[in-house]
């Protein structure tokens with residue numbers, strides 16, 4: 140289908156996963172797209188200051204791979220060429236969860252790739268750079284989103300360039316993909332509009348990560364291992380995934396103050412204390428490639444832009460600026476890419492509209508709301524720990540029991556296993572579980588229990 144142009148210039152704040160994916164979607168609908176990034180953007184896949192989370196495991200869900208391939212056709216092949224490791228969902232990562240050590244390993248016919256976050260981001264960035272109507276400007280720190288005198292519309296942004304000089308750029312659409320979304324909140328305050336309500340789930344996650352060379356005698360039964368905690372008794376969990384360059388990245392973590400140490404010996408000892416010894420046994424004699432990186436993640440947080448009555452025209456937040464998820468579930472990059480796809484389809488539809496910007500924000504927020512329901516329902520599972528802060532849903536016990544029975548069914552039945560993997564990979568919405576025949580089987584399992 141031919142793309143419809145809806146404006147002259149779009150400006151994206153931030154060249155992280157949300158900003159790059161958004162740029163891919165916008166390029167088909169604007170004459171020019173400019174991405175402003177405060178960091179130096181490395182020419183190779185490398186860590187950078189603006190995304191400190193990149194030093195930790197970044198699992199790309201099958202939906203994220205699919206969304207990035209929709210925005211950048213051939214993306215999966217690009218990623219494969221970097222040495223990213225193909226991962227067959229359900230088979231290649233040994234999942235250890237209470238009652239199933241391991242969960243039955245099956246090839247469910249879904250594939251993603253395991254790679255470092257810098258490699259995933261760099262692969263997307265190269266695609267954005269190759270887009271003739273898109274410019275990436277590094278060393279540009281956005282200071283302010285600019286609005287019209289009455290505040291009803293956004294007109295551009297003011298930023299500081301690498302020489303410390305303040306510049307402004309006009310735009311028909313500004314997308315805030317700066318992660319924190321502080322610029323969005325500052326804009327709403329400055330034009331006297333209400334801020335979005337926020338739902339938070341406090342988990343105080345302490346993360347530590349170390350990269351190892353994969354030893355020659357590594358197990359061939361799996362490529363990675365996920366060892367889950369057992370809330371509320373055991374707070375510690377770990378995820379080890381392969382990376383390009385024959386390495387493993389191992390991220391371990393605890394909740395509510397159970398923070399892993401920042402030195403290699405302490406890291407190994409903490410790994411030894413996980414619920415099962417699989418990850419420890421795999422890395423105990425492996426060579427660390429560099430030191431231990433740590434990260435503190437206080438809470439999952441969702442901003443309810445969809446509930447606002449008014450929102451400035453020509454402006455949208457995306458990615459973490461809307462919703463940040465417990466990173467242990469590996470959802471953020473994929474959700475950002477899915478939001479960008481949703482934005483692209485919306486722009487295509489609105490292209491024939493007389494005034495596309497009039498309904499852009501409310502329609503986008505409504506569609507994002509639907510998209511967030513499934514990943515947020517996973518974030519809510521953190522209420523299994525009594526120390527979790529926030530509004531525990533009234534029906535939480537029933538949700539937990541349903542989940543336990545569904546897991547038992549999935550262990551027995553490959554078709555149910557596949558369905559749960561599709562939901563966890565955000566390929567299907569959670570309400571796929573409401574199929575009457577499936578519900579009957581789940582309720583039967585609940586009765587058995």
Ligand SMILES: Cc1cc2nc3c(=O)[nH]c(=O)nc-3n(C[C@H](O)[C@H](O)[C@H](O)COP(=O)(O)OP(=O)(O)OC[C@H]3O[C@@H](n4cnc5c(N)ncnc54)[C@H](O)[C@@H]3O)c2cc1C
Nearest residue numbers: 153155156157177189192197198281458459466469471472
């Ligand atoms: C420890 C940890 C582990 C994670 N693991 C996973 C995982 O396994 N799988 C997964 O899918 N997700 C994971 N995530 C989430 C993922 O990192 C984010 O959800 C994703 O990067 C969101 O993209 P974004 O564009 O919103 O933000 P980011 O990717 O963080 O990008 C924001 C960008 O904006 C730039 N910026 C900020 N302010 C300005 C400014 N004023 N001017 C110009 N530029 C600016 C920053 O430098 C940065 O480049 C993890 C997160 C954490 C914290």
